Amino acid sequence: MSTKLTVNGESVELDVPSEMPLLWALRDRLQLTGTKYGCGISQCGACVVYVDGKARRACVTPVGSVADASITTIEGVEGPEADAVRSAWKAIDVPQCGYCQSGQIMSAVDLLKKNPKPSDADIDEAMDGNLCRCATYVRIRRAIKDAAASLG
Amino acid sequence: MARDIGSSMGSDGGPEMEAGPLSWRQDGNAAFTEIPLARVTRRDVLAGIAAGTGFAFALSLTGRARADQTAGGLGDVRGGDATPSLFISIERDGTVKLTCHRSEMGQQTWTAMAQIMADELEAEWSRIQIVQAIGHPKYGDQNTDGSRSVRRNLTRLRYAGAGMRRMLETAAANRWGVPAEECTAELHRVVHGPSGRTFGYGELAADAAGLDVPDKDAVQLKDRSDWRYIGKDVASLTVPDIVVGKGTFGIDVQVPDMVYAVIARPPVVFGSVKSVKDEKALEVPGVLRTVRLDSPEPPAVFKPLGGVAVIADNTWSALQGREALEIEWEAGPNGDYDSDAFREQLLETARKPGQVRRSRGDVQKALDAAAKRVSADYYVPHLSQAPMEPPAATARWDGDKCEVWACVQAPQATRSAVAGALDVDPEKVIVTPTWLGGAFGRKSKPDFAVEAALLAREIGKPVKVTWSREDDLKHGYFHSVSGQHMEGGLDDEGRCTAFLHRTVFPPIPSTFQKGVTEPSWGELRLGASDNPFIVPNLQLETGPAEAKVRIGWLRSVANVYHAFAIQSFAAELAAAAGRDQKDFLLELIGPPRIVDPREEGAEYDNYGDPFEEYPIDTGRLANVTKMAAEMAGWGRTMGSGGGLGIAAHRSFLAYVATVVEVKVDDEGRLSIPGVWSAIDAGTVVNTRHVEAQMEGGCLYGLSNALYGEITAKNGAIQQENFPSWRIMKMSEAPRNFEVKIMESDAPPCGVGEPPTPPAAPALTNAIYAATGKRIRRLPVFGPNADSLGSLSSGSEQS
Numbered sequence: 014m015s016t017k018l019t020v021n022g023e024s025v026e027l028d029v030p031s032e033m034p035l036l037w038a039l040r041d042r043l044q045l046t047g048t049k050y051g052c053g054i055s056q057c058g059a060c061v062v063y064v065d066g067k068a069r070r071a072c073v074t075p076v077g078s079v080a081d082a083s084i085t086t087i088e089g090v091e092g093p094e095a096d097a098v099r100s101a102w103k104a105i106d107v108p109q110c111g112y113c114q115s116g117q118i119m120s121a122v123d124l125l126k127k128n129p130k131p132s133d134a135d136i137d138e139a140m141d142g143n144l145c146r147c148a149t150y151v152r153i154r155r156a157i158k159d160a161a162a163s164l165g
Numbered sequence: 166m167a168r169d170i171g172s173s174m175g176s177d178g179g180p181e182m183e184a185g186p187l188s189w190r191q192d193g194n195a196a197f198t199e200i201p202l203a204r205v206t207r208r209d210v211l212a213g214i215a216a217g218t219g220f221a222f223a224l225s226l227t228g229r230a231r232a233d234q235t236a237g238g239l240g241d242v243r244g245g246d247a248t249p250s251l252f253i254s255i256e257r258d259g260t261v262k263l264t265c266h267r268s269e270m271g272q273q274t275w276t277a278m279a280q281i282m283a284d285e286l287e288a289e290w291s292r293i294q295i296v297q298a299i300g301h302p303k304y305g306d307q308n309t310d311g312s313r314s315v316r317r318n319l320t321r322l323r324y325a326g327a328g329m330r331r332m333l334e335t336a337a338a339n340r341w342g343v344p345a346e347e348c349t350a351e352l353h354r355v356v357h358g359p360s361g362r363t364f365g366y367g368e369l370a371a372d373a374a375g376l377d378v379p380d381k382d383a384v385q386l387k388d389r390s391d392w393r394y395i396g397k398d399v400a401s402l403t404v405p406d407i408v409v410g411k412g413t414f415g416i417d418v419q420v421p422d423m424v425y426a427v428i429a430r431p432p433v434v435f436g437s438v439k440s441v442k443d444e445k446a447l448e449v450p451g452v453l454r455t456v457r458l459d460s461p462e463p464p465a466v467f468k469p470l471g472g473v474a475v476i477a478d479n480t481w482s483a484l485q486g487r488e489a490l491e492i493e494w495e496a497g498p499n500g501d502y503d504s505d506a507f508r509e510q511l512l513e514t515a516r517k518p519g520q521v522r523r524s525r526g527d528v529q530k531a532l533d534a535a536a537k538r539v540s541a542d543y544y545v546p547h548l549s550q551a552p553m554e555p556p557a558a559t560a561r562w563d564g565d566k567c568e569v570w571a572c573v574q575a576p577q578a579t580r581s582a583v584a585g586a587l588d589v590d591p592e593k594v595i596v597t598p599t600w601l602g603g604a605f606g607r608k609s610k611p612d613f614a615v616e617a618a619l620l621a622r623e624i625g626k627p628v629k630v631t632w633s634r635e636d637d638l639k640h641g642y643f644h645s646v647s648g649q650h651m652e653g654g655l656d657d658e659g660r661c662t663a664f665l666h667r668t669v670f671p672p673i674p675s676t677f678q679k680g681v682t683e684p685s686w687g688e689l690r691l692g693a694s695d696n697p698f699i700v701p702n703l704q705l706e707t708g709p710a711e712a713k714v715r716i717g718w719l720r721s722v723a724n725v726y727h728a729f730a731i732q733s734f735a736a737e738l739a740a741a742a743g744r745d746q747k748d749f750l751l752e753l754i755g756p757p758r759i760v761d762p763r764e765e766g767a768e769y770d771n772y773g774d775p776f777e778e779y780p781i782d783t784g785r786l787a788n789v790t791k792m793a794a795e796m797a798g799w800g801r802t803m804g805s806g807g808g809l810g811i812a813a814h815r816s817f818l819a820y821v822a823t824v825v826e827v828k829v830d831d832e833g834r835l836s837i838p839g840v841w842s843a844i845d846a847g848t849v850v851n852t853r854h855v856e857a858q859m860e861g862g863c864l865y866g867l868s869n870a871l872y873g874e875i876t877a878k879n880g881a882i883q884q885e886n887f888p889s890w891r892i893m894k895m896s897e898a899p900r901n902f903e904v905k906i907m908e909s910d911a912p913p914c915g916v917g918e919p920p921t922p923p924a925a926p927a928l929t930n931a932i933y934a935a936t937g938k939r940i941r942r943l944p945v946f947g948p949n950a951d952s953l954g955s956l957s958s959g960s961e962q963s
Contacts, residue, residue: 050631140894152860
């Protein structure tokens with residue numbers, strides 16, 4: 014079963030069962046391994062991607078449900094918010110092991126696109142679905158604020 | 166973590182081999198244009214095939230040192246072999262490749278090891294590249310655990326860098342025909358002082374390669390006041406890749422023609438497959454076949470658990486195929502394990518007199534004579550390391566040798582375990598660590614790499630074994646469950662005169678040797694036998710406990726439960742004496758002095774490092790305690806439902822004190838507004854990343870204390886996945902976290918684990934301060950609870 018979609022601006026055709034989660038299609042078929050597996054049931058946020066600009070959990074998003082959609086992954090996310098988040102992340106070394114950070118960054122960029130000046134409560138709400146076992150939360154919060162400030 | 170406990174794996178001989186090619190898709194970032202999976206090997210160098218523009222600079226392999234690289238030279242400095250070519254190569258274009266022999270798992274060991282070598286080498290930071298070492302005995306100990314990468318390698322890697330610097334200077338002097346003393350290496354070039362002439366490192370590489378490795382006496386280490394990188398706030402070498410989704414973790418490895426496996430493992434350790442029907446699994450599109458794996462005989466060591474593997478052409482099909490398997494399991498000898506019943510058994514054992522492991526004065530007499538006696542029982546459940554990246558390994562078998570790429574903390578133990586399972590010589594096994602997506606001790610146990618190797622041989626194709634989150638939680642090497650009984654005596658003036666600590670837990674050595682039930686000295690020294698309190702009558706006892714699951718080490722290991730009991734009980738004694746918790750703790754720590762448990766009957770190895778150099782120094786413990794209290798504003802007025810708790814603990818030779826602030830509302834809902842934590846880790850290599858470890862290590866401890874319980878019923882682990890098994894999330898993390906690194910030029914101590922032990926008792930001490938509720942049994946919250954429950958004044962947990 015073949016599904017056409019756009020990934021990071023490139024047209025791709027995926028010959029996989031339509032019920033295969035986008036996560037595994039990205040990782041195993043397209044070799045885009047920046048999107049991570051952490052739980053498989055949309056509870057950890059390591060697999061956040063954008064589907065037509067909206068943040069989604071790739072581990073529970075069947076490929077068939079995103080036919081003709083435009084997918085953005087950590088490898089392809091760009092724009093002023095993404096630049097600001099990446100710079101802020103690097104400036105204070107938010108990541109430790111880095112495994113969950115693709116999802117953290119995708120959620121943080123999504124937050125700043127919707128809310129350029131998030132409060133602590135806004136950050137809690139937007140980021141609560143992104144688990145980090147290294148517990149880099151203190152730095153994630155600081156870096157989101159730094160990124161927001163840099164965006165003016 | 167504390168990998169030296171109970172395991173003998175890890176040191177094997179044999180010539181080195183190349184690792185095969187692999188699509189390590191890492192490019193376009195900073196200095197790291199490519200990360201080869203195999204470092205340039207000795208054979209490459211001798212054959213002159215260090216291709217491209219580069220010239221591999223292999224000092225020990227030419228001239229007189231070639232025949233025996235340990236003869237003279239730098240083969241035997243503190244920490245091991247510091248022969249420069251083992252770690253450093255310089256290419257013609259000046260690129261400096263630094264080999265990191267430890268595993269990168271978020272502690273930033275790539276950066277730290279590079280800082281040490283680049284500093285002494287006088288290398289420009291922007292011109293270095295990291296090469297991840299394969300697992301090989303030539304590197305010495307590679308077990309990335311026990312918080313010892315920096316403390317065991319600082320001197321050694323300084324010599325490697327300084328030795329290389331010396332050879333570059335000599336090469337330049339020879340080229341110019343001037344005395345070497347007139348030549349000084351400085352930021353990637355050698356300068357001839359009198360004439361001002363210079364050579365870049367790349368220009369000197371070939372000449373320097375022809376020189377002997379200098380003797381230790383001929384190598385001048387830099388004065389610490391001249392350090393450029395060591396001790397500084399240097400940015401991570403991995404983060405620039407991480408933020409663009411690059412970098413290869415174990416689960417990300419791809420090799421040509423590989424297939425994907427997931428495994429249905431027996432729910433009970435040492436259980437087995439009674440029968441299996443795989444017809445439905447084989448009908449799942451993408452599934453290729455199934456493979457039966459034998460169950461191991463005790464002891465568990467690093468053997469795979471057995472079960473049925475489903476092989477597919479993608480991970481998802483393999484997962485679906487596993488769902489479709491119909492398996493009847495034989496529970497085996499551990500089918501009776503019930504962790505609730507076991508808890509009561511542990512505590513019952515702990516209440517009875519045990520084996521005395523350390524004794525000062527006469528604790529029983531002092532307890533009998535005390536004006537006030539206090540006793541308490543503490544329980545810490547099994548915990549799971551639960552790295553965000555579950556275990557994953559890829560193996561390729563070519564009929565003769567086996568290559569493994571995996572997120573392993575112990576690449577040499579992996580090599581040995583794989584060689585043993587395949588019954589081949591260790592030199593036929595090449596293990597390349599990938600990045601580790603968290604580890605916390607789980608990835609010190611390479612059972613998952615052995616699974617991949619066995620499957621690769623069986624099916625004749627490269628195979629990646631992926632563990633699901635459920636697999637990780639259900640089939641772990643769990644942090645040991647513990648029951649502890651404490652008794653204390655106070656005199657009329659509220660001073661502690663007696664301190665009895667009895668600890669009971671299934672020991673880690675049970676994983677490596679059948680039938681071990683009594684706690685080992687190696688575990689007691691993790692926070693129990695090294696208790697620094699000045700109490701005149703002090704005793705440590707142990708009791709037996711049988712392991713019913715695989716027991717393994719988790720970040721800071723037995724320090725977790727020992728610090729929880731000791732630091733909680735110190736606060737309970739303070740409360741009984743009507744004293745301030747911090748003042749009472751400082752009184753227990755006592756005046757600055759050296760405490761030596763060996764004088765009181767304990768076998769004590771001080772984390773494997775010299776006691777003279779790293780004594781148990783109560784002055785340093787008191788200093789961090791005072792610092793954390795000061796940072797937190799100890800003694801300030803807390804609002805309704807607010808409370809501060811403190812705990813201080815030495816582990817892995819470092820001293821950490823932590824103050825936690827909690828707020829508890831009328832419904833018993835808990836929040837943690839702030840944490841203040843101070844560390845004395847002696848000389849530190851990277852201040853930024855020590856701070857990060859302080860934050861993460863503390864929150865790891867808090868997360869486990871709040872939610873981390875693993876339970877068993879009928880021998881099977883009951884937890885499955887998030888969110889019914891919880892870890893701390895953003896909204897639960899403190900918004901304010903302040904860290905102080907004590908200035909010190911003492912020898913380097915551990916950093917990755919020491920922040921964890923004080924976290925849990927500081928939390929529960931704060932809850933007591935806020936509510937009067939004393940929590941003696943972890944976790945604080947059950948699976949679905951968000952409240953501390955009824956908080957009638959002075960309520961005590963049973």
